[in-house]
Amino acid sequence: MIEVKDLSASYHGKKSKKIVFEGLSFGVSSGVPVSVIGPSGCGKTTLLYLLSGLKKPERGEIFFKGEPLNGHQREIALVLQxxxxxxxxxxxxxxxxxxxxxxxxxxxxxxxxxxxxx
Structure with a gap:
């Protein structure tokens, strides 16, 4: 089970901050296939980096099997295209x-x- 609560992510450019998503919350039960789809730049890869522990959330929490995601979960992997x-x-x-x-x-x-x- 993965649970995401009030997740926010943004990029800091030279002149401004670009908000990728704010207040994102959802849950996925174990064994349920999921697709993350959307246009280029909408935050798909950022979300996957957050879920895999490769990036830390600016705000919000991610839980894996009921425990806070700390980056050391060995059952999570990310394979890029x-x-x-x-x-x-x-x-x-x-x-x-x-x-x-x-x-x-x-x-x-x-x-x-x-x-x-x-």
């Missing part, structure tokens, strides 16, 4: 990037990533 490998990084660094962004320790990252790369 176009892959984004960083060519100047190693395979290990690319594979561990999401965990680093979410605040996992170096030890935790090694414990998770190394077995997968074996």
């Amino acid at each position: 176009h892959y984004g490998l960083l060519p100047w990084k190693t395979v290990f660094q690319n594979a561990s990037l999401g965990l680093r962004i979410r605040g996992f320790s170096k030890k935790e990252i090694k414990e998770i990533v190394l077995p997968i790369l074996q």
Whole structure:
């Protein structure tokens, strides 16, 4: 179960702040397929970054299985339409990037990533 309460997100440009969405609230039960659709720039990717823990909400709360989302949930993943490998990084660094962004320790990252790369 994912529950979103009063979520807000915006971008800060050079001259102004662009509000992407404000006061967004919804819930999704476990096992229910969901599609996020809308025009370019409406906040789909921002919402997915928030739900995956890669971005912190400006306001509002996100709950996963009744607990506040803290970025360390191992059952949440994000796969983008176009892959984004960083060519100047190693395979290990690319594979561990999401965990680093979410605040996992170096030890935790090694414990998770190394077995997968074996």
